[in-house]
Amino acid sequence: xxxxxxxxxxxxxxxxxxxxxxxxxxxxxxxxxxxxxxxxxxxxxxxxxxxxxxxxxxxxxxxxxxxxxxxxxxxxxxxxxxxxxxxxxxxxxxxxxxxxxxxxxxxxxxxxxxxxxxxxxxxxxxxxxxxxxxxxxxxxxxxxxxxxxxxxxxxxxxxxxxxxxxxxxxxxxxxxxxxxxxxxxxxxxxxxxxxxxxxxxxxxxxxxxxxxxxxxxxxxxxxxxxxxxxxxxxxxxxxxxxxxxxxxxxxxxxxxxxxxxxxxxxxxxxxxxxxxxxxxxxxxxxxxxxxxxxxxxxxxxxxxxxxxxxxxxxxxxxxxxxxxxxxxxxxxxxxxxxxxxxxxxxxxxxxxxxxxxxxxxxxxxxxxxxxxxxxxxxxxxxxxxxxxxxxxxxxxxxxxxxxxxxxxxxxxxxxxxxxxxxxxxxxxxxxxxxxxxxxxxxxxxxxxxxxx
Amino acid sequence: xxxxxxxxxxxxxxxxxxxxxxxxxxxxxxxxxxxxxxxxxxxxxxxxxxxxxxxxxxxxxxxxxxxxxxxxxxxxxxxxxxxxxxxxxxxxxxxxxxxxxxxxxxxxxxxxxxxxxxxxxxxxxxxxxxxxxxxxxxxxxxxxxxxxxxxxxxxxxxxxxxxxxxxxxxxxxxxxxxxxxxxxxxxxxxxxxxxxxxxxxxxxxxxxxxxxxxxxxxxxxxxxxxxxxxxxxxxxx
Numbered sequence: 001x002x003x004x005x006x007x008x009x010x011x012x013x014x015x016x017x018x019x020x021x022x023x024x025x026x027x028x029x030x031x032x033x034x035x036x037x038x039x040x041x042x043x044x045x046x047x048x049x050x051x052x053x054x055x056x057x058x059x060x061x062x063x064x065x066x067x068x069x070x071x072x073x074x075x076x077x078x079x080x081x082x083x084x085x086x087x088x089x090x091x092x093x094x095x096x097x098x099x100x101x102x103x104x105x106x107x108x109x110x111x112x113x114x115x116x117x118x119x120x121x122x123x124x125x126x127x128x129x130x131x132x133x134x135x136x137x138x139x140x141x142x143x144x145x146x147x148x149x150x151x152x153x154x155x156x157x158x159x160x161x162x163x164x165x166x167x168x169x170x171x172x173x174x175x176x177x178x179x180x181x182x183x184x185x186x187x188x189x190x191x192x193x194x195x196x197x198x199x200x201x202x203x204x205x206x207x208x209x210x211x212x213x214x215x216x217x218x219x220x221x222x223x224x225x226x227x228x229x230x231x232x233x234x235x236x237x238x239x240x241x242x243x244x245x246x247x248x249x250x251x252x253x254x255x256x257x258x259x260x261x262x263x264x265x266x267x268x269x270x271x272x273x274x275x276x277x278x279x280x281x282x283x284x285x286x287x288x289x290x291x292x293x294x295x296x297x298x299x300x301x302x303x304x305x306x307x308x309x310x311x312x313x314x315x316x317x318x319x320x321x322x323x324x325x326x327x328x329x330x331x332x333x334x335x336x337x338x339x340x341x342x343x344x345x346x347x348x349x350x351x352x353x354x355x356x357x358x359x360x361x362x363x364x365x366x367x368x369x370x371x372x373x374x375x376x377x378x379x380x381x382x383x384x385x386x387x388x389x390x391x392x393x394x395x396x397x398x399x400x401x402x403x404x405x406x407x408x409x410x411x412x413x414x415x416x417x418x419x420x421x422x423x424x425x426x427x428x429x430x431x432x433x434x435x436x437x438x439x440x441x442x443x444x445x446x447x448x449x450x451x452x
Numbered sequence: 453x454x455x456x457x458x459x460x461x462x463x464x465x466x467x468x469x470x471x472x473x474x475x476x477x478x479x480x481x482x483x484x485x486x487x488x489x490x491x492x493x494x495x496x497x498x499x500x501x502x503x504x505x506x507x508x509x510x511x512x513x514x515x516x517x518x519x520x521x522x523x524x525x526x527x528x529x530x531x532x533x534x535x536x537x538x539x540x541x542x543x544x545x546x547x548x549x550x551x552x553x554x555x556x557x558x559x560x561x562x563x564x565x566x567x568x569x570x571x572x573x574x575x576x577x578x579x580x581x582x583x584x585x586x587x588x589x590x591x592x593x594x595x596x597x598x599x600x601x602x603x604x605x606x607x608x609x610x611x612x613x614x615x616x617x618x619x620x621x622x623x624x625x626x627x628x629x630x631x632x633x634x635x636x637x638x639x640x641x642x643x644x645x646x647x648x649x650x651x652x653x654x655x656x657x658x659x660x661x662x663x664x665x666x667x668x669x670x671x672x673x674x675x676x677x678x679x680x681x682x683x684x685x686x687x688x689x
Contacts, residue, residue: 259535260465262557267471270560289557296537309609315662316611322658323613337665340608345601349611 008199012192013185020184024177047077048124051158054080055128055148058156070156079159086134086147086155117144198222202230248299255296262289294416297350298399298423308452311343313377317368320349320356330365331356339370341377342452343428351424352379354417355444359383363441372450379446387436396434397422456480457502457571462492462518463533464511472505475560476567489513501528503571505563508534508543516548523549529570544598569618576625588624590684591668595624616659623672623682632679656680
């Protein structure tokens with residue numbers, strides 16, 4: 001039930017239908033109540049008039065003819081008889097029908113209901129004196145017996161059949177209520193679907209944006225509440241972006257500022273006479289520089305304004321492999337004569353260099369292989385190291401994640417190498433995947449689209 | 453063949469001025485340090501300067517603007533120093549007239565190599581190196597000396613190592629001439645880990661692998677016992 005009413009549209013429809021039905025029923029009841037009392041009043045007035053006419057008529061005719069005339073005047077809801085005695089109070093012996101007899105058996109005649117009838121009659125027909133009207137109620141609730149004293153002391157006894165007016169279209173009101181409910185349901189569904197459309201559009205837009213892509217401000221259109229929501233959302237987004245930008249600037253500023261003291265260190269190094277110490281310090285400074293560069297490169301990310309150009313991957317890989325060999329490391333390259341992709345030279349070179357350095361550091365040797373397949377340039381970097389535990393394959397792409405123990409001690413760095421490589425490859429529309437080979441060692445596969 | 457010259461270092465960092473000054477003096481250069489724009493102009497007026505090393509971040513004035521101002525009156529070679537990668541594009545892209553740039557942190561040897569390269573080019577071009585333009589074309593290839601970038605005849609960027617770039621630049625500045633290994637070594641000085649002839653041969657073979665193709669099988673010819681010869685015609689633009 002909760003799930004069914006989950007959408008704003010459904011809830012709006014339910015609220016609308018419930019509200020309309022309650023209001024409708026209340027107004028229907030009030031209306032029918034008013035009609036009912038109006039009809040009752042008319043009915044009572046007519047009865048009173050009839051009673052008065054009967055009384056006057058009987059008073060004018062001789063007593064011998066009175067019963068006949070009374071009979072003639074009967075009809076509809078009235079059954080009139082004449083008698084010397086008042087029979088409502090006295091009961092048996094009345095010339096009334098069996099119902100009248102039962103009426104006479106009735107308990108004390110001055111029941112509240114009959115009293116009310118008497119009072120009503122007196123109000124409607126003031127010429128009926130207080131003592132001239134006696135009302136008796138029978139066991140049958142549909143029957144009342146009214147006794148009217150004629151001027152000569154004889155009585156006109158009228159039995160009133162309480163003819164309830166036919167209920168005013170009970171089935172009709174059920175039908176109209178259901179029809180209206182259905183109509184309101186459809187209409188409110190349609191309206192609320194229309195009303196919530198901007199909300200759904202907003203959600204779709206936010207959800208459809210890649211997590212690391214900059215989110216364009218939401219259009220502030222639609223009803224006021226939606227505009228306010230969009231406005232608030234845009235404000236929050238701007239604050240978050242501003243916060244990130246400020247943190248990034250602070251970190252970048254520190255990294256930049258480190259470059260001047262590192263340059264000084266480089267110069268001071270030249271003044272150290274002992275070659276061993278100089279070499280060791282040069283290595284330390286080199287490592288620090290690498291960390292600063294890696295951090296800056298990570299922070300720059302897509303902000304790097306390097307244009308995408310046609311780029312031959314083969315000489316780029318050759319440079320990296322030659323450089324590794326110059327450092328006395330074991331690296332091989334298998335590649336066609338040329339393989340051009342649209343790319344950013346600095347970003348791609350840094351990415352592939354990170355992969356190569358990882359392979360050399362952890363695997364001791366790196367085998368690079370470049371080929372073309374179905375419009376993709378496919379580069380694999382394989383090493384013979386211990387690989388990466390399966391459960392950590394995804395984690396190593398996260399920033400500042402370094403594997404425990406053997407794999408991390410081998411090199412310096414801050415755990416950004418694979419993150420930067422992955423980000424750069426993805427920025428080129430490519431993919432980077434890691435896999436342990438069954439026979440041991442890790443293979444990193446990079447796929448880059450050959451066309452933009 | 454070491455090019456000794458009068459070098460003006462403009463940097464607001466006192467230690468950089470002192471350390472770089474000492475290092476360059478030890479390598480045979482005369483050095484004048486300048487703390488800001490005022491001291492720089494005083495030094496430029498005081499006597500002939502062969503090369504200016506100009507930091508981009510200076511108190512009161514942007515190094516980029518200063519570089520442009522110097523260029524209005526002088527052809528003196530300028531090497532820009534920057535600590536921000538974002539400034540590289542402006543140094544390279546804008547017509548501010550710098551001859552080369554270095555991003556901090558750089559090694560002293562890198563600085564020395566760049567100084568030598570700029571001074572050598574300056575001398576070869578007879579004092580006005582910039583008048584000739586920064587694009588060198590040969591057999592459909594283009595070397596952009598400002599961006600330090602090589603593009604092949606199809607327009608694809610071909611990556612070069614620093615050593616390969618220096619070697620190619622030396623060939624392009626001396627086309628169709630026999631260049632001795634010594635000359636090439638000097639050009640690539642402080643670049644290669646070893647200083648033997650063998651290192652030059654390796655650099656040449658690596659460069660050949662990147663630029664020689666079926667259409668142009670022998671751009672760099674070996675002159676037995678002497679050195680190398682760059683065959684294609686070179687055009688400056």
